[in-house]
Amino acid sequence: MDFLLKVPRDLVFHLGRYMIMMGNVFSKPEKMRVYWKEITRQMDDIGIGSIVIVCLISIFMGAVAAIQFAYQLDGQLVPRYYIGYIVRDLAIIESAPTITCLVLAGKVGSNMAAELGGMRQKEHIDAMEIMGVNTSAFLIMPKLTAALVVIPLLVIISAFVAICGGYIATVPTGEITADDYIRGVRAFFDPHNVTMMFIKSIVFSYILTTVSCYQGYFVKGGSIELGEASTRAVVISNILILTADYVIAVLLTG
Amino acid sequence: MIRAENIFKSFGETEVLKDISLEFKKGHTNLIIGRSGAGKTVLLKILVGLLHPTDGSVYYDDVNFTQLDKKSVREIRMKVGMLFQGSALFDSMTVEENIRFPLDMFTNLTLKEKRKRVNECLERVNLDGSNDKFPSEISGGMQKRVGIARAIVLNPQYLFCDEPNSGLDPKTSLLIDELIRDITLENNITTIINTHDMNSVMEIGDSIALLYEGKVAWQGNKDEVLTSDNEILQGFIFASPFLQRLREAALGNQQ
Numbered sequence: 001m002d003f004l005l006k007v008p009r010d011l012v013f014h015l016g017r018y019m020i021m022m023g024n025v026f027s028k029p030e031k032m033r034v035y036w037k038e039i040t041r042q043m044d045d046i047g048i049g050s051i052v053i054v055c056l057i058s059i060f061m062g063a064v065a066a067i068q069f070a071y072q073l074d075g076q077l078v079p080r081y082y083i084g085y086i087v088r089d090l091a092i093i094e095s096a097p098t099i100t101c102l103v104l105a106g107k108v109g110s111n112m113a114a115e116l117g118g119m120r121q122k123e124h125i126d127a128m129e130i131m132g133v134n135t136s137a138f139l140i141m142p143k144l145t146a147a148l149v150v151i152p153l154l155v156i157i158s159a160f161v162a163i164c165g166g167y168i169a170t171v172p173t174g175e176i177t178a179d180d181y182i183r184g185v186r187a188f189f190d191p192h193n194v195t196m197m198f199i200k201s202i203v204f205s206y207i208l209t210t211v212s213c214y215q216g217y218f219v220k221g222g223s224i225e226l227g228e229a230s231t232r233a234v235v236i237s238n239i240l241i242l243t244a245d246y247v248i249a250v251l252l253t254g
Numbered sequence: 255m256i257r258a259e260n261i262f263k264s265f266g267e268t269e270v271l272k273d274i275s276l277e278f279k280k281g282h283t284n285l286i287i288g289r290s291g292a293g294k295t296v297l298l299k300i301l302v303g304l305l306h307p308t309d310g311s312v313y314y315d316d317v318n319f320t321q322l323d324k325k326s327v328r329e330i331r332m333k334v335g336m337l338f339q340g341s342a343l344f345d346s347m348t349v350e351e352n353i354r355f356p357l358d359m360f361t362n363l364t365l366k367e368k369r370k371r372v373n374e375c376l377e378r379v380n381l382d383g384s385n386d387k388f389p390s391e392i393s394g395g396m397q398k399r400v401g402i403a404r405a406i407v408l409n410p411q412y413l414f415c416d417e418p419n420s421g422l423d424p425k426t427s428l429l430i431d432e433l434i435r436d437i438t439l440e441n442n443i444t445t446i447i448n449t450h451d452m453n454s455v456m457e458i459g460d461s462i463a464l465l466y467e468g469k470v471a472w473q474g475n476k477d478e479v480l481t482s483d484n485e486i487l488q489g490f491i492f493a494s495p496f497l498q499r500l501r502e503a504a505l506g507n508q509q
Contacts, residue, residue, distance in 0.1 A: 034358050127342040130302055130414075131356050132331035138359075 018214050024136035025144065025210075035142055042146035046108050050154060053107060054100055058158040061095045062087055062165025070175040080176045084184020087166035092193045096159035098245050101204035104151060105237035109212035112143055113233035116216030117226040125217070140213045144206070151205035152198055159197065196252050203244050208237040255280050256301060256412060256444055261310035263296055270296050272468040274310070281442045283435050283458045287450055288465035289490060295416065297465065298448045302336060302414055303327055314412065332360055335405030337434075339417040341397040343389040343404070349376070350385035353404045360408065375403035379433060395426035399433070406437060412444045413437070419451040427451060431458050452491055455479060464490065480504055 029035045066087045073082060116139060119125050128135045163185060170176045176184075212233035219229045256278040263271040270293045278284040286294050299305040301312055303319060312319040314330055322330065343352050350372050357368045376382050379399040389397055398418060405413060415434060419427035435458040438445040447454065455462060459476035464487050466472075471486040479491055480501060492498045 030359050122345075123338045123340060123342040124344055126304055127336065127338060129304065130331055130334055130336045131359065131408075132328040132334075133359055134328070 014214075017218065018210070021136050021140070021214060021217065022210065024134060025140045027134055027137055029137060029141070030133065035138070038138070038142035039145050042142050043150050045111075046104075046143075046146055047150035047154065050104060050107055051157065053103060054154050054158050055161050057099065057103055058091075058096065058161040059165035059168070061099060061158075062091060062162030062167075063169035065090050065095070065162070066166030066170045067175070070170055079180075081180040081184035081187065083170060083176050084163075084166065084181040085187045086184075088163055088185045088189075089193060091159045091162035091166075092197050094245075095162055096155045097197050097200035097204060098241065100155050100158045101151065101201065101208055101241050102238055104154070104205075105208040105212070105241060106234050108147070109208045109233050109237050110230045112209065112212040113216035113219075113230045114226060116140075116213055117219035117229050120217065120219050121222070121226065136217070140210070140217065143213060144209045147205040147209040148202060152201040155197060155201040192252075196248070199252065200245065200248055203248065204241045207240045207244060211237045211240060255315055256446065257313040258297070258301065259311045259313065261297065261300060261312070262308045263293070263300060263305065264308045270468050271300070271307070274465075274468075274470055276463050276470065276473075278444055278446050279461060280444045281438065282445070282460040283438050284444070284446045284461045284463070285455060285459045286446065286448045286463050286465060287455055287490070288471075289450070292465040293468045294448045294450075294465055298414060298416055298446065301446060302334060303331070332408060333411040335408070335410035335413045337398065337401045337405050337413070337415040337418055339420050341389070341394075341401040343397055343400055345389055347388075348385065349381070349387050349389070349392070349400050352389070352400060353407050356404065356408050371407060372403075375407050378406070378437070379403045395422050395430070398422065398426075398430055402430075402433060402437070406441075409441065410443060413446070415445070415447040415449075417449060417451075418447060419449060419454060424453065427453055428457070434458065452497075455491065466490075 066083055069083050069086050070080075073080065116125075119139070125135050125139070128138065167178070167181050171178045171181055215229045215233040215236070219226055258274055258276045258278075261271050261274040262269070274293075274297060276286075286297060288294050296305060300307050303312075307320060311321070314333075317330070319327070319330060343349075344355070347355070350369070353372045353375055354368050357363055357371060361368070363371070372385070373382065376384060379402050381396060381399050381403065384392065384396070384400075389400070392400070413434070418430050418434060422430065431454050434445060434447065437443070447458075449455070456476050456479065459479070462472075462474055462476065462479065463470055464472040464484075466486045472482065472484045474482060479487065482488070488501075492501045
C-alpha cells in the first residue's frame with residue numbers, strides 16, 4: 001500500500017520542485033553580460049560540440065530510409081521518385097527533430113546533469129548561493145536559451161543531411177536516377193511540415209534541457225548517485241520526448 | 255552580530271539540533287567546535303540559510319533572516335563571504351576569474367578596477383602573481399587562501415568558514431588561522447568558524463561554543479578552555495593522554 005502511495009507522492013513532489021526551479025530560472029538575471037557570456041559558451045558546447053554526431057546519424061538515417069523505401073516500392077506501381085518525397089517528409093516531420101533530440105538527450109542532457117551534479121557535490125552551487133547568485137537562473141537559463149536557439153538549427157542540418165544521405169544511398173547505386181530523387185524531394189511540399197519540425201525541435205529542446213538540469217541540480221550523495229542522475233536525465237528525457245512527439249503529432253496532423 | 259535563537263533541526267525522525275541559542279559577536283572569531291556528527295555543519299548551513307531550521311530564528315543585526323523572502327535573503331548574502339571545506343573554487347576558471355566572479359555578478363566596476371581589487375585580495379592572502387593559475391595547479395593551502403580572497407572580495411560584514419584547516423599541515427593551518435583572525439580584526443567583521451582543529455581553538459578562539467549531541471555543551475573563550483571543569487569539553491579538547499599531560503603541565507605552570 002505504501003508503495004502505491006509513494007509513486008503519486010513522488011510524482012507530485014518532483015513536479016512541484018521542478019515548477020519552483022523553473023520559476024527561479026525565468027527570474028531577472030543579476031548581470032545580463034555575464035549570462036550572455038555563458039549563453040555563447042553553451043551554444044558552442046551544444047551546437048559545435050554536437051554537429052559531427054548529428055550529421056553522422058542523420059546521413060545513415062536518410063540512407064537507410066531511402067534503401068528501405070526503394071525495397072518496399074520495388075515492383076509496385078508507385079513512381080520511383082516517391083523515394084525522394086518520402087525521405088524528405090520522414091526527415092522533416094519525424095527523424096530530424098525526434099531522433100536528433102533523442103541523441104542529444106544522451107549526449108548533451110547527460111553532460112548537463114553531470115556538470116550540475118558535480119557542481120552540487122563540490123559545493124560550487126552552495127558557494128554561488130551564498131554570494132547571492134540566483135543559481136537556478138545562472139546555471140540553467142543560459143543552457144536553456146542556448147539549447148532553444150541551437151537545437152532547432154541542428155535539426156535543420158539533420159534534415160538536410162538525411163535527404164543527402166538518401167541521395168547518396170540510392171542514386172550512385174542505381175536504385176533511382178538523380179533527376180527522379182530531386183523531383184521527389186521537390187514534390188508535394190507542404191510548409192506546415194517545416195512548422196511542425198520547428199515546434200517539435202523547440203518542445204524537445206525544452207524537455208531535454210530542463211529535465212537534465214533538474215536531475216543534476218538536485219543531486220544528493222556521491223559519484224554513484226551522480227551516475228544515476230545522469231542516466232535518469234537521459235531516460236526521462238527520452239520518454240517525455242516520445243510522449244510529446246505523439247501529442248504534437250495528434251494535435252498538428254488532426 | 256549574528257544571533258541564533260532556539261534553533262531546532264530534524265531530518266525525518268533524527269533530531270540534529272536541539273534548542274541552540276548562540277550569539278556571534280562582531281570583530282570576534284567565533285568558533286563552533288564539536289565531534290563529527292555533533293551538528294556543526296548543519297548549524298553553519300542554517301546560519302547562512304542553506305538549510306531552514308525546523309524551528310527557531312537567525313538574526314543578522316536584528317533582521318530575522320529566517321523570515322525573509324528570497325530577494326531580501328540575496329541582499330543579505332551579498333554581505334556574506336564563505337570559505338568552504340573543499341574551497342569550492344570553480345575548476346574551469348583561473349584564480350583571478352574565481353575571485354573576480356562576485357565582482358562580475360554584482361558590481362558595475364570596469365575590468366581595470368576589478369583587476370585592481372582582485373590583486374589587492376591576492377596580496378592580502380600572500381598569493382600575488384597567481385592570477386592565471388587554475389585551482390588544479392595550486393596546493394590545498396593555496397586553494398584555501400584563494401577561497402578566502404574570493405570570500406572577502408566584496409568586503410563582507412560576515413565571514414563563515416567551514417573547517418578551514420581540514421587537510422592542511424599544522425604550519426599552513428596556523429597561517430590560515432592567522433589570516434582569518436587578521437581579516438576579522440582589520441575589517442571588524444563577524445566571523446564564524448566551524449572547526450575541530452585544536453590549534454585553532456587555542457590560537458584564535460575569541461568566543462567558542464561546543465556542540466555535543468545537538469546541544470550547546472559549553473561556551474567560553476580560548477583562555478577558559480584550559481581551566482574549565484566541563485567534562486565534555488575536556489574529553490573533546492584533551493582527548494589523548496598526551497594532551498591531558500600537556501594540560502596538567504600548563505595548569506601547573508599557571509599556578
